[in-house]
Amino acid sequence: MNKETQRHQRRMQRHKAVVDAAVARATEERGLILVLTGNGKGKSSSGFGMVARALGHGLKIGVVQFIKGRFSTGEEAFFRRFPEEVQYHVMGTGFTWETQDKDKDIAATEATWTKAEALLNDPDIALVLLDELNIVLKHSYLQIERVLETLAKRPPQQHVVITGRAAPQALIDVADTVTEMNGVKHAFQIGIKAQKGIEL
């Protein structure tokens, strides 16, 4: 074994000791609240990646998509193929600038939140994705207090993933894992269409 190889091995042994100690300290298992926020691309897709991951473990999942849904998306088409494992609800009214009707938006949010509440009360559901929930909170179409109360009372092993830009601080405070996704650059800004498999 040459010197560089030995150095690499020693460095990696030290690194492994640090990693192993951190893994040994991380013993708690419970349902997590994950918040994916910021203005960059990747929040909803990350939530859907966790849905796929959970499906790989044979878990049951609930998906509630707020705001989105005038047109069917790739994720909806795909995950609706697993009705036994995935309960899928879409608010379906489209963006606020499409409805242009606050009362209609609030009524649709209310009806959609009722679906979310049912999932957040169901101990058979291992993971609930509340896609773009932060947007309806930002517009005050739903009160954060109701959300926090429902999250606090949910089954203890249930994970909840909440996406959307501008997550309220009160939600960040109760979350276990929070990622802020910052858009360094975005193809749309340079005139490239939203494309199938990427944004749609």
Added chain:
Amino acid sequence: MNKETQRHQRRMQRHKAVVDAAVARATEERGLILVLTGNGKGKSSSGFGMVARALGHGLKIGVVQFIKGRFSTGEEAFFRRFPEEVQYHVMGTGFTWETQDKDKDIAATEATWTKAEALLNDPDIALVLLDELNIVLKHSYLQIERVLETLAKRPPQQHVVITGRAAPQALIDVADTVTEMNGVKHAFQIGIKAQKGIEL
């Protein structure tokens, strides 16, 4: 219609005009390079969300997981259920601090990159996910020049998603969309285990 309702409607009409103009400007359709980097949770899961989205559109996909793979993950178990649509390759040697063997890591990277090259040459593959590629680039197990050259020559409509912390600047320069995922907090830091459906 009351005053507040009218105000909301006018505000949303103005917003819609801005959005519509941006959508009208975004006319180009071509394969994108997306880079998901930063130290926060969500990079790989976002890549896998795009895989799910692409499957929803009936597209064919290639997945190459660098680094990871001593144990099978939820995403691997799930996406291997679709062998007609998803070509799935895992480097399978585990993390650098597990192998503790640089030569072995380099040889494994080389073999895995060969799989990636085949996908990046195949016009039938609409989306290629190169999960944790940034890590092997960071360790110089693979030269960035080879990656850039292969990306430049790929089929023009093919999308490529590259994940991993510490993306090299040269890759960011050629990418169309770049998100930096910053970990505001992470459950692991407060002693919570990596959990099925979330990290695994």
